[in-house]
Amino acid sequence: xxxxxxxxxxxxxxxxxxxxxxxxxxxxxxxxxxxxxxxxxxxxxxxxxxxxxxxxxxxxxxxxxxxxxxxxxxxxxxxxxxxxxxxxxxxxxxxxxxxxxxxxxxxxxxxxxxxxxxxxxxxxxxxxxxxxxxxxxxxxxxxxxxxxxxxxxxxxxxxxxxxxxxxxxxxxxxxxxxxxxxxxxxxxxxxxxxxxxxxxxxxxxxxxxxxxxxxxxxxxxxxxxxxxxxxxxxxxxxxxxxxxxxxxxxxxx
Amino acid sequence: xxxxxxxxxxxxxxxxxxxxxxxxxxxxxxxxxxxxxxxxxxxxxxxxxxxxxxxxxxxxxxxxxxxxxxxxxxxxxxxxxxxxxxxxxxxxxxxxxxxxxxxxxxxxxxxxxxxxxxxxxxxxxxxxxxxxxxxxxxxxxxxxxxxxxxxxxxxxxxxxxxxxxxxxxxxxxxxxxxxxxxxxxxxxxxxxxxxxxxxxxxxxxxxxxxxxxxxxxxxxxxxxxxxxxxxxxxxxxxxxxxxxxxxxxxxxxxxxxxxxxxxxxxxxxxxxxx
Numbered sequence: 001x002x003x004x005x006x007x008x009x010x011x012x013x014x015x016x017x018x019x020x021x022x023x024x025x026x027x028x029x030x031x032x033x034x035x036x037x038x039x040x041x042x043x044x045x046x047x048x049x050x051x052x053x054x055x056x057x058x059x060x061x062x063x064x065x066x067x068x069x070x071x072x073x074x075x076x077x078x079x080x081x082x083x084x085x086x087x088x089x090x091x092x093x094x095x096x097x098x099x100x101x102x103x104x105x106x107x108x109x110x111x112x113x114x115x116x117x118x119x120x121x122x123x124x125x126x127x128x129x130x131x132x133x134x135x136x137x138x139x140x141x142x143x144x145x146x147x148x149x150x151x152x153x154x155x156x157x158x159x160x161x162x163x164x165x166x167x168x169x170x171x172x173x174x175x176x177x178x179x180x181x182x183x184x185x186x187x188x189x190x191x192x193x194x195x196x197x198x199x200x201x202x203x204x205x206x207x208x209x210x211x212x213x214x215x216x217x218x219x220x221x222x223x224x225x226x227x228x229x230x231x232x233x234x235x236x237x238x239x240x241x242x243x244x245x246x247x248x249x250x251x252x253x
Numbered sequence: 254x255x256x257x258x259x260x261x262x263x264x265x266x267x268x269x270x271x272x273x274x275x276x277x278x279x280x281x282x283x284x285x286x287x288x289x290x291x292x293x294x295x296x297x298x299x300x301x302x303x304x305x306x307x308x309x310x311x312x313x314x315x316x317x318x319x320x321x322x323x324x325x326x327x328x329x330x331x332x333x334x335x336x337x338x339x340x341x342x343x344x345x346x347x348x349x350x351x352x353x354x355x356x357x358x359x360x361x362x363x364x365x366x367x368x369x370x371x372x373x374x375x376x377x378x379x380x381x382x383x384x385x386x387x388x389x390x391x392x393x394x395x396x397x398x399x400x401x402x403x404x405x406x407x408x409x410x411x412x413x414x415x416x417x418x419x420x421x422x423x424x425x426x427x428x429x430x431x432x433x434x435x436x437x438x439x440x441x442x443x444x445x446x447x448x449x450x451x452x453x454x455x456x457x458x459x460x461x462x463x464x465x466x467x468x469x470x471x472x473x474x475x476x477x478x479x480x481x482x483x484x485x486x487x488x489x490x491x492x493x494x495x496x497x498x499x500x501x502x503x504x505x506x507x508x509x510x511x512x513x514x515x516x517x518x519x520x521x522x523x524x525x526x527x
Contacts, residue, residue, distance in 0.1 A: 061390050083394075091392035101387035115391050165391075177391075 012038045014173055014205045017061055020069035022055060029055055030229045042199050042206040044216040047226030053209040056174045060207065061095060062086045074172060074182040091119055095168030098178040100158040102150035108161055109146040115169040134164040138194055156187035163194060167202065175200060180215050188215060195219045213252060225251060282396065286404050286479065289397040299402035307368045308410030310357055312417065318363050319418040322355055323347055323425025331434050340434050344444025347426030352449060352466045356419040361411060361473035367508045369481040372403055373502035376485025377495035385486065400482040404475060411474030412467045419466065452526055465521040472517060473510045480506040488492055
């Protein structure tokens with residue numbers, strides 16, 4: 001697969017969150033959240049269930065709006081951006097959902113080719129070539145899977161198809177929501193390797209939400225650890241493993 | 254003491270706010286659907302698929318409903334009319350009832366039960382499996398892609414289905430009139446024509462009743478599609494939520510169709526007949 005075209009931000013920053021606060025009624029979901037992700041970097045957001053990890057991805061995609069704070073994606077301030085600008089920014093991102101979120105009425109070929117059919121005027125032959133390239137990138141035999149429906153695939157294969165769909169339009173940022181949850185250790189390792197391969201070969205920036213410490217340490221350049229909607233640690237995997245912070249130690253154990 | 258007095262007021266306040274929010278988002282959805290119906294991109298393929306799902310796939314149930322409604326109307330009214338020797342007017346009764354009221358309303362209710370529930374369930378499933386979020390993240394407006402084709406397909410297909418229902422209901426009445434009431438087909442059909450012609454014509458050739466009977470399904474189709482999609486898109490709480498959304502969609506659509514039928518009838522009488 002060819003490399004993505006990087007955006008021309010001199011700071012190299014593709015995502016920035018600053019002082020984010022989000023509440024549902026009286027429940028504080030996120031509080032004082034702030035971090036940035038540079039081009040080609042993989043950031044893991046680690047934490048237990050219900051601490052607001054996935055909500056961070058929704059904020060970056062503008063599927064949720066914060067009560068206060070600032071979200072900047074690829075140079076766009078999402079708060080002041082119009083609907084068209086937000087859709088345009090989303091076209092430069094790819095998202096892999098926890099449950100894969102493949103369109104169950106479409107074949108694998110149509111699922112993976114969906115962003116190209118929607119947003120480009122490419123001839124079908126070129127779309128077919130790109131879909132096959134993306135499926136091969138995620139180690140799937142396109143001859144075997146492209147005509148199947150999502151319901152005919154295993155969980156691990158669905159995840160890989162979801163990754164193929166997320167990368168087929170060559171995005172600059174990839175977002176992963178629990179990419180390895182519910183998968184066996186071997187498939188988990190395969191998905192982790194794929195995320196590393198995406199960074200190495202396509203130079204994509206990734207934000208990976210996970211609760212799996214081992215996975216996070218394998219794939220991340222930096223890790224942000226969340227507790228009750230707040231970041232309690234941010235640093236490299238090595239720094240996290242050596243941290244004396246009580247909550248970090250408790251989480252690692 | 255003050256808490257117990259304040260609680261019902263607070264509860265009422267919250268309930269009213271929630272209701273106002275629902276009404277606002279319902280009409281907000283309508284606004285977005287109308288805006289995306291007249292701006293690019295258009296999803297012609299999805300529109301075609303939905304016309305097939307709403308229209309062609311509902312033909313059987315609409316035809317059966319029309320046939321038996323027409324037959325029952327003729328049969329029931331014949332009991333009373335026989336006493337006055339007025340069975341020759343059966344066609345008037347069947348024709349007027351089918352074209353003015355029963356055709357549009359029963360078609361809308363049947364399509365709501367069949368296609369509206371399907372819309373709510375499908376969009377609800379897509380919501381809980383994050384497929385709608387996936388559409389958004391792929392830079393596709395879910396309202397434009399999912400709701401607008403369903404809305405337009407319902408607007409186009411409901412009047413077509415209503416005409417089919419009307420014709421079959423009149424045919425059902427004809428069957429009873431000829432087989433059980435010993436009327437000739439000509440007598441029956443002349444009687445049907447007289448009932449439709451009595452309120453006059455619009456655009457020279459279209460009976461006002463037929464015109465009114467086509468305006469109603471247009472509105473009913475919009476209500477059915479919009480309400481079903483609204484509940485589908487707002488599904489929460491897993492598979493149980495999908496079931497709840499489907500039920501709410503059918504119940505709310507049916508009530509809105511029946512209530513709007515009254516106001517539409519008032520309006521059409523005021524505009525076209527009076």
